[in-house]
Amino acid sequence: MTPRSNRRHWLTTFAGLGLASAGTWATRTAWAAPAAPAGRVILSITGQVGKPNAGAQADFDMDMIAALKQVSFTTTTPWHQGARRFTGPLLRDVLAEAGARGTTVRAIALNDYKVDVPFEDAQTHELILARLLDGKPMTVREKGPLFLVYPYDSDPELKSQRYYNRSAWQLRRLEVV
Template identity: 35%
Template sequence: MKRIFAASLLLISNFASAFDLTVRVPDQAPVVLSMHQLKSELPVVSFSTSTPWADNEHTSTFTGFTMVDLLSYLNIKDVASVSFIALNDYSASTSIDDLKRYKPIVAYAVNGEPMRVRDKGPFWFIYNMSKYPQTDTPEYHTQMVWQLKEISIKYK
């Protein structure tokens, strides 16, 4: 019975941590933010856009927070770039200039529903390609990391 209880606690712990987002800053301890913190303490941003991973005539509404808001919330300044790391360890980097210019978001919901891991969740870094068509290119597509687990900050 003790083994079953211990195994279920481990399973619950792993499931819960899938909804946390780790932010790594050089020379500091990692900051782990829960889904609840992200939803309640950061401004909520939504936009509708089409993506190359769905029917191009179909748009989806993504809801989350901007990286600029997250950096401000964590009081992180002098950023050069931000790397996004997925559950499968795929990673891509984005310049601070693009974060400010195009205001991409880290989405945690699509069409009003939380994103499951099987549906590119729990977090997806995504650009509004409908508003900024210049981001609808292979260069920017590779930056749109889904199943996001970690964000790593690089200073200037």
């Protein structure tokens, strides 16, 4: 294959993958870091981050969080009246976006509340970083802008103090250890 036909072969391959050119390949692969946030940073992931975009950490603005696949569920919590609908990306997807690997995710809130969540919880439960409550963005007063929440009503095991304690509202940072 000549260099010119080799290039044409790869461009055809990229086009077959839905990629316009070899230059877009990096943005579609698992090893590419998330783009740097354009807006105000609302979440930083530190520690064992494989795809940093701000020094050694991965920072996200709300648009970046909203651009990830969104999941919704309705559940009751000890902090709300009645069942409420939460929407946001799965924690495992956010961690994957940052290339995070570890055994524990320490969730840290705006008021410095800290709780350790087993990394495995993100893999085995539909644990989300809720950004919407009943379809509306959450203010700090409403436990936002991000709330790490389990789908408590989906499994009797989750309706326990253990999982309630692992929830963190007004989430600001995740440390992966």
